[in-house]
Amino acid sequence: MPQLKNREKRLIIMFGGILLLLGNYMLWEKMAMTRSQIIEDRKNLELHRREAEMWMKQRDEATAKRDWIQSHQPTMEIDSGVATSELLKLATDRAKEHELTIEKNSLGKTIPNSIYDEISIDLEATGSMEKITKWAHSIYSPSEFRLFKHFSLNSTADPDKLKIKVTVAQWFKPSGVLDNEDSE
């Protein structure tokens, strides 16, 4: 191998030096980027950690709520039409029990969604405030997921009587199957 001239040696050293500088520049740039990413990740992780802590603190409460819903929300074991009829029967029977004068009643539609399947009935009646209140109390039952979707009271010509128009609804566990007839 021929001996290198001084000029050639200098050029090789310069070239090597430039390569070394470039390599180091790239290395440190990469490390700086990694560090920035680490700082960003740390921030995000801290946020996630706090968020997770917040949720985990509510875990027992959430579990209790879920368990309550699972144990109380009724399951529709019969046809939704039949269930609606039974709901109407309950409402009218109780209305009669509380001496309300039923003016109009009808079956509502079944409305399914991801959380519950809703059946409902509509009822119009008149009666005293006290009787209406008692009837409403007997119908409204959160533990059975039975509630008033619409509820209105109007005064009538008779100052001792009020007119009530309600939509009573009940929420069953979602069946996941749409009842085409009812949902139309």
Place this chain on the structure above:
Amino acid sequence: MANRINKSSKQATKANDLLIPYMDQWELWRFSGQTAQKIASHANLSELSLVNRPAFVIPQQFLNTVDLWILTQDQELVGDMVHLQLENRGVFSNPDEVPIYSFRSLLQDQSRTLTLTTSLDSSFPEQWALPEFSKFDTAINYFPFPKNRWTIWREFNRYIAVLTNDNQVVYSQALSVQTLDADFATELRCITFQLLTDNIAPETIGITFWSPISPHEKLVIENSLSLPIEEAPRPTPVPPKQSFNLTPAAVRIKQAVSKRFAQYRNLGILLGGLYLLATLGFGSYLFVEKREIDQAKASVAKSRPIIQEVQQSLNLWDDLQPVVDKNLHPLYVLKTITDALPKEGVRITEFKQSSYYETFIKGEAKNSGLASSYIAKIDGDTFFPGYNWTGKQPSQNKNNTWSFSQSTTHPNAPAKE
């Protein structure tokens, strides 16, 4: 550039190899403790390996050795006075050159100090001024010379004469004559006479030749000097107890440059090392941090299903709000609204709650003040936190009563599609 013995002697222990001229050759010796072994010899210096940085014994012909009486006993002053005497004797012929010499004190009398001073001659060949040598010294420091005798040996084409007083070398010189004949005897006699005059030489009792001498040469010299001559092999060199520092100026410059280069190189290595260490440290830090982040991410990912379950449960609860929130019970709402009525002057004529979340009331009041204060009362009722009641301003009826209506929506009502 004078070097005192005590300074240069410290350097003596460093050299393990010794390059010394003898007869027509260069001999390379290696010291191991107090013993020495000849490992190579060659007439040409360049043929010998100098990798072990040997001490270089300067051929005596390139040294000027003189005995100087210095008129002081103060060792601090001796050095300066030696320098002055050498200057007076014209040893430093070129004022631009740095004088290279060493000296040692031999003895002291009442007011004087006798020094043996050796200086490097300016004719010292440049090709021998190599930085590969650990030090430059003289042969007198490496041999045990016989007591009170002249010791003669040949270095290349010159005879070297060393005189001892007791066991101390008091004179060393390359003789000008190159043959062992009457002229040799005459030169030696002159030197002896001079040294005797200066009270330096002992009563010499003989001459020892470390290099070969023929019977004829021996006879001529013995007859001329009336001194017994004996031949002896040159002894093995010994590590010097004291040594001179006769390093040529060119070598000193090269050594200084090498030292500076070594300093820069060491500094470069140090900085490079620190840089490498910093890079490695930073890289390791990033590696550890990254691993921790990855572990933390894995931990977060692990807890995600549980969190999702919690969120789903709570979302389901919120979605079932009309069931679980008594504030959405129409009778509770109605009771709160009627409880807020004043004893007289205001009545509710219509109450409506629709789609679980929306409440509407309509009423009558004797005057607008009563209507407004009632509206303000329900608006501020703690039963309705976050509710926003809105409605028409009370308006007067034909029968002089005032009508009003208000509506609100539960703050957590789902957005209307």
